[in-house]
Amino acid sequence: MKLLVYFCDTEGISINYTEPREPTQNEYVERFNKTFREDVLDAYIFSNIEEASDIAEDFRKDYNEYHPHKSLGRKSLNEVLREFTKGLAPL
Template identity: 45%
Template structure:
């Protein structure tokens, strides 16, 4: 396992980008009354991010839209291998 050097966050750019999205969309957007309210918002955000949010690594498609195409490609490689 490799650790990022202090003061060099771009050595792990994917995590830093995720942290920025999470901070902007959840922590900076709401005031929470208790931990349960925060957990609910985090759960809703996680479901949206993992299912509906477009990702550039998937051709700006959401994981839900990308999955059928990915499943077909995996099936093709499994049958040809």
């Protein structure tokens, strides 16, 4: 969260928080929740919490490292982070 706040401060971006129980104000998180539900929760029958945790971790790694995001110019989250930490414009 600190990196986000720092980035916003340096770029002159104000952070607007969503109102509770207003999913349309939080579309990116709602989109992620839908993707996680479809790709993990609906796709597997878990035998135990460890199995669920392992599959969720595999999903997290894939989502952050390889999954292209339309809102990020078809780049993964880690690609944008690497560009930002090198001082490059993310998009």
